[in-house]
Amino acid sequence: MKEKLHQLKLKYQGKKMAPAFNALHTFLYTPNETTHSGSHVRGADDLKRTMNTVILALVPCLLFGMFNAGYQHYSAINGFPESFSLFNDFLTWDNFLVGITTVLPLVIVSYGIGLGIEFLFAVIKGHEVEEGYLVTGMLVPLIIPVDTPLWMLAIAVAFGVVIGKEVFGGTGMNILNPALTIRAFLFFAYPTWMSGDKVWVHEAVERAGTADAISGETVLGSLAQGSDYSYSLADMFFGFIPGSVGETSTLLIILGGLFLIFSKIASWRIMVSAVIGALAMGLIFNGIIDAGWLPEYSKFYALMSFPYWQHLLVGGLAFGIVFMATDPVTGSQTNKGKWYYGFFIGFLSVMIRVFNPGYPEGVFLAILLMNVFAPTIDHYVVRGNIKKRLKRFKTATIYPKSSDEVELKTETA
Amino acid sequence: MSKDIRIRKGLNINLVGAAEQTISKAVTSNVYALNLDDFHGITPKMLIKQGEEVKAGEALFYNKNNEAMHFVSPVSGELVEIVRGARRKILTLKILADKEQDYAINKVPDLDTADGEAIKSYLLQCGGWPFIKQRPYDVIADPNATPKAIFISGYATAPLAADPDFILKDKEQEIQAAVIALGKMTPGKIHVTIEKSSMSPLRDLKGVELHRISGPHPAGLVGTQINKIDPVNKGEVVWTLSPQDLVMLGELLLTGKFNAERIVALAGSVIKDPKYYKTKIGAEISTFLYASGVKVDRFRLINGDVLTGTKTNTEGHLGFYNNTVTAIPEGDDYEFFGWNKPVFNKISTTRALTFSWLQPKKKYDLDTNTNGEHRAFVVTGQYEEVFPMDIYPLQLLKACMVKDLDEMEQLGLYEVAPEDFSLTEFICISKQPHQQIIREGLDLLQKELG
Numbered sequence: 001m002k003e004k005l006h007q008l009k010l011k012y013q014g015k016k017m018a019p020a021f022n023a024l025h026t027f028l029y030t031p032n033e034t035t036h037s038g039s040h041v042r043g044a045d046d047l048k049r050t051m052n053t054v055i056l057a058l059v060p061c062l063l064f065g066m067f068n069a070g071y072q073h074y075s076a077i078n079g080f081p082e083s084f085s086l087f088n089d090f091l092t093w094d095n096f097l098v099g100i101t102t103v104l105p106l107v108i109v110s111y112g113i114g115l116g117i118e119f120l121f122a123v124i125k126g127h128e129v130e131e132g133y134l135v136t137g138m139l140v141p142l143i144i145p146v147d148t149p150l151w152m153l154a155i156a157v158a159f160g161v162v163i164g165k166e167v168f169g170g171t172g173m174n175i176l177n178p179a180l181t182i183r184a185f186l187f188f189a190y191p192t193w194m195s196g197d198k199v200w201v202h203e204a205v206e207r208a209g210t211a212d213a214i215s216g217e218t219v220l221g222s223l224a225q226g227s228d229y230s231y232s233l234a235d236m237f238f239g240f241i242p243g244s245v246g247e248t249s250t251l252l253i254i255l256g257g258l259f260l261i262f263s264k265i266a267s268w269r270i271m272v273s274a275v276i277g278a279l280a281m282g283l284i285f286n287g288i289i290d291a292g293w294l295p296e297y298s299k300f301y302a303l304m305s306f307p308y309w310q311h312l313l314v315g316g317l318a319f320g321i322v323f324m325a326t327d328p329v330t331g332s333q334t335n336k337g338k339w340y341y342g343f344f345i346g347f348l349s350v351m352i353r354v355f356n357p358g359y360p361e362g363v364f365l366a367i368l369l370m371n372v373f374a375p376t377i378d379h380y381v382v383r384g385n386i387k388k389r390l391k392r393f394k395t396a397t398i399y400p401k402s403s404d405e406v407e408l409k410t411e412t413a
Numbered sequence: 414m415s416k417d418i419r420i421r422k423g424l425n426i427n428l429v430g431a432a433e434q435t436i437s438k439a440v441t442s443n444v445y446a447l448n449l450d451d452f453h454g455i456t457p458k459m460l461i462k463q464g465e466e467v468k469a470g471e472a473l474f475y476n477k478n479n480e481a482m483h484f485v486s487p488v489s490g491e492l493v494e495i496v497r498g499a500r501r502k503i504l505t506l507k508i509l510a511d512k513e514q515d516y517a518i519n520k521v522p523d524l525d526t527a528d529g530e531a532i533k534s535y536l537l538q539c540g541g542w543p544f545i546k547q548r549p550y551d552v553i554a555d556p557n558a559t560p561k562a563i564f565i566s567g568y569a570t571a572p573l574a575a576d577p578d579f580i581l582k583d584k585e586q587e588i589q590a591a592v593i594a595l596g597k598m599t600p601g602k603i604h605v606t607i608e609k610s611s612m613s614p615l616r617d618l619k620g621v622e623l624h625r626i627s628g629p630h631p632a633g634l635v636g637t638q639i640n641k642i643d644p645v646n647k648g649e650v651v652w653t654l655s656p657q658d659l660v661m662l663g664e665l666l667l668t669g670k671f672n673a674e675r676i677v678a679l680a681g682s683v684i685k686d687p688k689y690y691k692t693k694i695g696a697e698i699s700t701f702l703y704a705s706g707v708k709v710d711r712f713r714l715i716n717g718d719v720l721t722g723t724k725t726n727t728e729g730h731l732g733f734y735n736n737t738v739t740a741i742p743e744g745d746d747y748e749f750f751g752w753n754k755p756v757f758n759k760i761s762t763t764r765a766l767t768f769s770w771l772q773p774k775k776k777y778d779l780d781t782n783t784n785g786e787h788r789a790f791v792v793t794g795q796y797e798e799v800f801p802m803d804i805y806p807l808q809l810l811k812a813c814m815v816k817d818l819d820e821m822e823q824l825g826l827y828e829v830a831p832e833d834f835s836l837t838e839f840i841c842i843s844k845q846p847h848q849q850i851i852r853e854g855l856d857l858l859q860k861e862l863g
Contacts, residue, residue: 027752030747034782035781130788265765328791396648
């Protein structure tokens with residue numbers, strides 16, 4: 001097999017289809033490429049490994065999302081079980097069956113369309129297929145409602161990959177996170193499918209208006225309407241709540257995040273500072289309520305009085321912080337800049353979430369906004385380094401070249 | 414006077430096949446060669462023709478931009494071949510060595526009384542000058558510029574590099590002479606850096622500022638030391654020398670003889686019996702390679718260490734500046750699912766199913782496989798972990814790639830040499846050619862600003 005593929009590679013060399021073939025070939029085998037310039041030996045990691053590590057961290061969220069799709073579906077029909085048991089009520093074949101029939105098609109469409117476009121661009125432009133979409137393709141199904149129509153997803157993915165990434169030159173060149181571009185496209189193009197109490201539970205939309213109508217409102221949705229929610233803290237932490245497919249289980253997200261920090265793939269600076277930012281904004285809002293500046297009938301009251309740290313448990317905040325804010329291409333690239341970048345993501349997420357009752361989820365908007373500002377943050381961080389160098393330059397010891405006549409120590413200003 | 418520097422960021426690449434500390438005498442080489450690529454940026458003008466005889470230490474060619482700068486023959490013999498490349502560019506000069514070596518004896522200046530200019534013209538004339546390199550640009554020093562300081566690194570941290578403490582043994586006298594001469598050419602200091610607990614022969618030198626350094630590679634690179642001791646500013650010039658070249662300069666100053674003899678470490682996992690050899694600049698590598706024996710037929714032979722050396726082959730010759738020759742396996746083979754299975758036999762700074770962090774002392778047998786394909790820059794924050802200078806490596810690389818001269822200047826390109834980016838290149842997930850990018854950036858800057 002190894003030999004055959006090698007022969008095929010030689011056959012395809014220089015042809016138009018070469019990138020497509022190489023993408024499949026390098027998926028099976030790390031290439032036989034050796035070093036040509038500079039270091040003769042290289043480290044073990046490549047981009048495929050890096051992306052693969054992120055996908056590994058996402059798998060628990062995906063599996064949980066599948067079970068949760070079924071759990072929310074049946075709970076909406078039959079009511080939530082009175083005494084919850086993980087194995088009898090959650091990890092059941094029925095739940096998994098619902099999950100596999102609703103979530104798996106999302107994954108397949110996301111990868112199919114996205115990778116298809118990547119291959120197409122690679123062939124047209126004659127560059128290798130880059131691995132960025134491997135993570136994007138996994139993120140997308142996890143951050144949309146479970147019943148998102150597949151055609152909608154297909155259009156959004158096509159838009160996100162082409163406009164969000166390929167027009168800038170592909171992986172590594174994009175300004176906005178492609179997964180969030182796709183999410184934003186869905187949100188603004190099909191708002192009715194992205195919010196409300198019908199989209200978070202499988203079949204809720206089809207059943208609307210019939211005798212079997214079911215619904216499930218997210219915690220944030222309930223808060224935005226000033227109504228109560230019936231989920232306990234444990235439900236929120238473990239993720240037995242309605243929401244986008246893979247973003248509900250804070251526990252698994254934290255585990256994924258720890259894995260990414262341990263493997264040094266994602267920046268712990270961004271994660272930590274984003275959490276700090278979210279807590280800070282939450283504290284400010286809680287403070288306003290405590291000070292009694294806001295009357296109870298205000299439409300912001302419920303969200304503002306929501307305990308500051310619980311913001312991290314609901315909605316997509318944790319998921320966004322761990323998996324999307326840490327995107328190295330669109331995030332801040334300097335270590336110092338990452339602190340500011342992360343902080344503002346957390347801070348703005350909670351702010352948008354509270355002030356936008358129409359759609360109480362600010363994470364993706366906050367991250368997209370900070371994506372745009374990341375180069376600015378880096379610019380000022382790098383300026384700092386340049387200034388330090390300029391300051392040093394003032395005391396530079398420059399001797400004139402011996403061809404010059406004057407012998408004096410120049411003090412340059 | 415001794416100052417301690419501690420380097421925290423970096424990475425030691427431990428490889429199998431370190432040279433055992435015994436010196437054997439290499440078989441005398443028949444043909445010696447000077448590879449002109451060793452002298453970056455020099456346009457040679459030949460002084461003798463093909464077929465003519467030279468003595469050891471007699472000039473072969475001079476620098477077109479500075480006629481006083483001579484490059485001399487390491488041995489006496491006949492110039493048998495001038496290998497030319499595209500547009501008749503001279504690539505290699507080959508000298509068939511005489512059986513009996515005949516040295517040109519130069520009239521040495523008196524080290525006590527001679528001034529800087531006299532030393533300078535002596536070194537230029539007698540072939541000692543090319544050992545002096547300068548920053549900015551990492552090229553042979555411009556004799557018209559006065560350096561603000563001179564830096565000598567007596568500590569080698571590169572993988573499998575020759576141990577300076579070992580090869581400099583009993584050379585104190587030559588080194589001291591060279592240092593005295595160098596001191597006359599700069600009003601500034603001569604900074605010598607050695608390992609923290611080293612008993613290096615350099616520790617008792619007079620007329621230098623001694624620094625002690627500790628930490629992982631690149632603590633031993635002179636660029637790291639410059640950055641920590643006295644960084645280069647725009648317009649400033651510093652000179653750098655390797656200690657083994659000081660020995661040659663010293664001998665040239667004391668005896669008037671250009672003695673190309675040098676102790677070379679032959680190392681690498683492919684070598685059966687890795688150890689040190691006494692040989693000469695330009696000697697055929699095969700004269701000592703096969704004395705130690707090789708384990709496999711196909712391997713990568715490197716003039717220098719695995720991070721910064723240049724590729725050569727079994728017909729190659731020892732480089733002008735090299736005191737290490739490394740042989741490692743070629744890695745032109747496929748690896749099934751190499752990108753996602755756990756890795757135990759390669760080095761990595763991440764822990765993405767790579768397990769080199771479990772055994773930091775383990776020695777590895779790395780080959781030349783790139784372990785992945787070339788990609789655009791994606792991951793951030795990783796170079797900084799192995800890059801101890803106060804410079805933003807990623808931003809500087811990008812500035813060089815887009816040829817933004819202002820940015821290159823401001824971000825500190827003056828301070829670096831390609832070798833300073835060898836570690837970032839090693840760990841680069843996108844497999845970008847960092848050293849080449851920096852080299853091209855330096856060349857462009859030099860061309861534009863002179």
